[in-house]
Amino acid sequence: MTEFSGRKGGPIQVTRPSLPPLEEVMPYLEEIWRTRQLTNSGPLHEQLEAALRDYLGVRHISLFANGTLALVAALRALKVSGEVITTPYSFVATANALLWNDVTPIFVDIDPVTLNLDPVQVEAAITSKTSAILPVHVYGHSADVSGLKDIADRYRLHLIFDAAHCFGVEDEGGSILRHGDMSILSFHATKIFNTFEGGAVVTSDADTKQRVDCIKNFGFANETKLVAAGINAKMNEFQAAIGLAQLPHIGAAKDARARIDALYRERLSAVVGVRCHERSKARAHNYSYFPIFVDSDYDLTRDELYLCLREHGIYSRRYFYPLIPEFSIYQSLVDSSDRGWPNAIQASERVLCLPLYPDLSEQDVIRISEIIKQYQRG
Ligand code: T4K
Numbered sequence: 049m050t051e052f053s054g055r056k057g058g059p060i061q062v063t064r065p066s067l068p069p070l071e072e073v074m075p076y077l078e079e080i081w082r083t084r085q086l087t088n089s090g091p092l093h094e095q096l097e098a099a100l101r102d103y104l105g106v107r108h109i110s111l112f113a114n115g116t117l118a119l120v121a122a123l124r125a126l127k128v129s130g131e132v133i134t135t136p137y138s139f140v141a142t143a144n145a146l147l148w149n150d151v152t153p154i155f156v157d158i159d160p161v162t163l164n165l166d167p168v169q170v171e172a173a174i175t176s177k178t179s180a181i182l183p184v185h186v187y188g189h190s191a192d193v194s195g196l197k198d199i200a201d202r203y204r205l206h207l208i209f210d211a212a213h214c215f216g217v218e219d220e221g222g223s224i225l226r227h228g229d230m231s232i233l234s235f236h237a238t239k240i241f242n243t244f245e246g247g248a249v250v251t252s253d254a255d256t257k258q259r260v261d262c263i264k265n266f267g268f269a270n271e272t273k274l275v276a277a278g279i280n281a282k283m284n285e286f287q288a289a290i291g292l293a294q295l296p297h298i299g300a301a302k303d304a305r306a307r308i309d310a311l312y313r314e315r316l317s318a319v320v321g322v323r324c325h326e327r328s329k330a331r332a333h334n335y336s337y338f339p340i341f342v343d344s345d346y347d348l349t350r351d352e353l354y355l356c357l358r359e360h361g362i363y364s365r366r367y368f369y370p371l372i373p374e375f376s377i378y379q380s381l382v383d384s385s386d387r388g389w390p391n392a393i394q395a396s397e398r399v400l401c402l403p404l405y406p407d408l409s410e411q412d413v414i415r416i417s418e419i420i421k422q423y424q425r426g
Contacts, residue, residue, distance in 0.1 A: 157391050215233055
């Protein structure tokens with residue numbers, strides 16, 4: 049059996065950030081101390097943009113202070129307005145970015161298997177006010193890209209993918225980030241590639257990259273020309289240093305995640321009432337989350353299992369509960385009698401994300417699986 053390096057006692061969190069060896073970060077920090085270039089597209093920022101372009105196989109990338117600001121700026125760059133169709137089943141940042149752009153989110157249901165936006169529901173929700181579609185590739189699994197693109201093309205809508213979970217995910221044609229007008233990444237501490245906080249906008253279009261770069265730098269086109277009421281959303285040199293030091297270790301981290309993912313699947317396959325979320329078809333996965341469905345033929349409800357694991361010091365997470373439209377500030381924006389997203393409601397009541405990070409030990413995966421097995425019915 050493969051050995052993963054173990055945790056040193058204490059609770060098991062849903063994730064544990066990967067950090068590069070400190071000695072590999074130090075040369076970058078020495079460079080920052082020497083040059084005193086701390087931010088504003090410094091040399092490390094430029095180096096990381098180039099390195100990520102190569103690593104991800106994308107045409108243009110714009111680095112950001114975090115993924116939420118990347119999303120806000122991307123939507124602003126496309127001048128979305130009116131209504132944007134999106135998923136209720138995501139982290140709240142997805143829809144918050146729409147509110148920051150004075151756009152009304154229109155939530156439609158997801159596919160019960162992939163947990164991604166259902167194109168049929170998307171098309172049915174289009175009105176004269178719709179300007180864009182904002183799908184999420186949930187847990188790093190591809191949304192129905194061709195179905196969504198077909199709708200976006202037919203109705204001349206923008207298509208922006210929230211790909212916060214998708215670092216390094218590839219389909220048959222290459223990076224999953226190449227689809228749509230833009231894709232957005234998060235490099236938050238909890239993501240597979242982190243810069244502590246951080247994010248990016250990916251696009252295939254040079255003019256779009258220029259507009260996004262301008263918006264994240266207050267709206268300046270150059271020293272004297274302001275072309276938009278922009279924002280300050282720049283990634284700083286320290287964040288870029290962490291990213292540069294992190295990048296050479298991503299392959300090993302992904303391999304370790306893949307082994308943990310496979311071990312969970314093996315250990316949980318025969319547990320009655322528990323299903324592992326199916327991987328989408330992909331040339332390369334990133335194994336960023338490990339969601340399970342706790343079905344009605346299991347002896348505990350999802351919430352009871354969540355609490356039971358906590359009692360054992362295992363901190364799984366209910367991503368995504370509550371659904372975005374169920375947060376009180378969103379309830380006034382949607383017709384509360386509607387709740388027209390039964391698949392999303394079911395997922396939000398049944399899905400539990402188990403701990404998954406590169407140095408989670410094999411023993412811990414087995415222990416977590418055994419606890420889950422203990423409560424199967426019969
Ligand atoms: N779109 C989508 C689809 C997203 O999922 C997200 C973010 C975004 C957009 C926005 O991207 P960013 O603006 O965040 O770049 C987390 C993250 O804060 C958030 O980035 C993420 N999605 C969301 C799904 O999960 P929490 O509330 O679960 O984080 P927290 O602090 O409870 O962390 C989870 C566990 O990770 C902790 O129990 C322990 C561990 N941890 C966490 C941090 C921050 C560490 O060990 N060290 C750390 O520094 O939201």
